[in-house]
Amino acid sequence: MSLLIKGGKVVNADKSFIADVYCEDGVIKKIGTDLDVPSDVEVVDAQGKLVMPGGIDPHTHMQLPFMGTVASEDFYTGTAAGLAGGTTMIIDFVIPNPQQPLMEAFEQWSSWAARSVSDYSFHVAVTWWDESVYADMGKLVSEHGVNSFKHFMAYKNAIMAEDETLINSFTRCIELGAMPTVHAENGELVYHLQQKLLREGITGPEAHPQSRPPEVEGEAANRAIRIAQSLGAPLYIVHVSSEEAVDEISRAKREGLRVHGEVLAGHLELDDSVYHNKDWASAAAHVMSPPFRPKHHQRALWKGLQGGVLETTATDHCCFCAEQKAAGKDDFTKIPNGTAGVEDRLMILWDSGVNKGRLTENEFVAAVSSNTAKIFNIYPRKGCIAEGSDADIVVWDANKEHTISAKTHHQNVDFNIFEGRTVKGSVDTTISQGKVVFANGELNVVEGAGRYVKRPAFPTVYEAIEKYNELNGPVSVDR
Template identity: 70%
Template sequence: MALLIRGGTVVDANQTYRADVLCENGVIVAIGEGLDAPSGAEVVDAGGQYVMPGGIDPHTHMELPFMGTVASEDFFTGTAAGLAGGTTSIIDFVIPNPKQPLMEAFNDWRGWSEKAAADYGFHVAVTWWDESVYRDMGTLVHEHGVSSFKHFMAYKNAIMADDEILVNSFSRALELGALPTVHAENGELVFRLQRKLIAKGMTGPEFHPLSRPPEVEGEAANRAIRIAQVLGVPVYVVHVSAKDALDAIARARSEGQRVFGEVLAGHLVIDDSVYRDKDWDRAAAHVMSPPFRPKHHQDALWAGLAAGHLQTTATDHCCFCASQKAMGRDDFTKIPNGTGGVEDRMSVIWHHGVNTGRLTPNEFVKVTSTNAAQIFNLYPRKGAVAVGSDADLVVWDPQATRTISVKTHHQNVDANIFEGMTVRGVAAHTVSQGKLVWTDGDLRAERGAGRYLKRPPNPAYFEATRLLNQSKEPVAVDRPRASVATAA
């Protein structure tokens, strides 16, 4: 069935113009003024509204087993909630347990994700190292279209990647043309600070940010960037929350290093006062890592986004209900880390970015969709309003308002970190694969309609990196013998 979006203003990353958009068989087939609707086509009146690429959230954790429980949001409910807010694609994370084969974990996540209502891809985390990890990284890239690998520099005694793992995995990623990404926090320092605070009886949520100060994020970001610099590989730093980490990214980029930075909608607008809420449940609902920061970090993050030092916005959507958060009632280190936001990201960034003059509408499209599509090699299939691109679109009403609340959101969690925030600028209609899946408050998400997105390596980034590093000596990847790996 065809869909015609009529009378809107197309806004993409580079230009703004009046045009109709015709979609057929899941793709955009025509863009222009005065297009005729084919027989039987559904017509959306977009007068006074913007037609933009659907949002891409490059950092979500649906159905994640973590800290002794499982995230409350599954792949259906999470992607459906995203559609209600204008997000039409996500890139989630496969996180193997220590010593778990990467391919085994990947197959688990692929099974869970079959219920997704919107298109999705995966990053895969490297949480340990041996010959099988080396091989599985190659299989994931060549056979399954996974072209980015995650490294947690935090969570000691669990999934933390030490420097040896970072060097080996970054080197293998360079061989494969895959992009390393990092959660930048010094896990050793966090572990030490947590033990020190707990020993003093400081057990409440208000002490969570004290155990993960901005300096531990800045140190880890700088270390990962310097390792990538030595090896000659690009690197992507997820959920930058502190000026300390942003400064490391800006310095590296000013020196010509290929470094990408991501910022969460929450870190742009929420400060650390939430942890001092006298209601334990409300404070615990905001426990995530890195934590929310003092307000001056928000100004720095907005400046970094406007200046291009941070290229993407995300949510780190990882939901735990109050009963799950209560696991850490007597010890904040046991509170499952995670918050929501996949439904609210687009509106929050429009309201606090475009409506304040921090971002233009075109820049909004860049940081909510196009840049992620380009960095993670989904462009121009995603992130563009162009003939031949997927018909993943959002018809955006810049004047409509809504008040964000757990009472009305579609996310499967009993708290909302943006509770009570009134935003101007909302998704009036969302189109996924050429079908209306959200229209004037009616959510039509279909269980299992989402498609797995293969993302081959991005040749542009790695050819540029190769040329920059022609004169450098290669760094060998540690490939232990199978017998040694078995003995370990």
């Protein structure tokens, strides 16, 4: 199976150039002009268009059991919608229940994900701690290619990880060469504010952002950073939504700490006015955590992305339809948290980023693909148009206009947070594993075609010291 993408402008994170791209057996084999290729090769005409690495969404929740229901998007529909929007790989989250073995949860998610039509990988959440969790983390890294573990600092009485769990898990991550990640919100304070608002009779969606003010995110981000600093661990903070959290990450980077920040397309574009819509269903449809913030936070997030404080973009794609959201009609704390976006992210980032001069085309590629591949150790297999890289490619039409709507999107949810927005810049063709899977507005996908992508562990501190000893003489370390 061979494919030639002809006449386009290749756009990587580091440079852009005119070239043809020849793919064979799911891998990029040749890049250049006047390539010697088979006569029967399938040709994709990219003249006047951009040829970019497929998007990687590092934060999705397909088929997630959560808050008494299950997300409406499964791995088949969700990865298909991603391909329609130029995302060729997702990193989803395995989230064990408290006391559930990590390996049991991993096997459950793996069975669900077998329906994926694009490549996928997993972060695994640590929601509790004992020696079995310690052992399972080792097995996940060594045998299953998991190199990141998630910790929820929110959702008290459910999946919230106490500081002791963070300390134990971060320490284990260091031993294994894995990346700790956190959802940074002070769960105790959120719970306190939720109960206070309910006692005051404030029960609608407007109470959601009031119960999760920016300060609870800033405090948790700082606490996670300082725990990681004390232990010598790197840290990845998901869905940064506030100026306070941006400031904490910026401060940490200035101190030389290895802290990475992720921002959602929704947080970059929407503000907290959505929770005051007189239509309850519309307001509830926007309930997610952290919530959408006042406008000045959006300015801080864009500056953070432009300045490298925030390095990756994601969606936190977690869909619940209107009927599911209605579970919280009389109590905002029971509204299932989550919104969609896996299909829309690249279009929103291009339109608000590149078209408005906030990002160059190369910075766009870094933000939607390459930086994620680098941080989670799958670069240059993913996130790059290069010989030997996977043939996960997006042919992008910078002049193509598209109006986003729940009536036409491929996401399995009845609401779109970007409803009615017309963007300039959209997918012409999506290629996954060297095959055209989206073209002319039509999907052509095969259930189960997606591959599980193992992500190698990072060198551990012990390996680094051993290497140093080889070159410079012995340095001891207490194992």
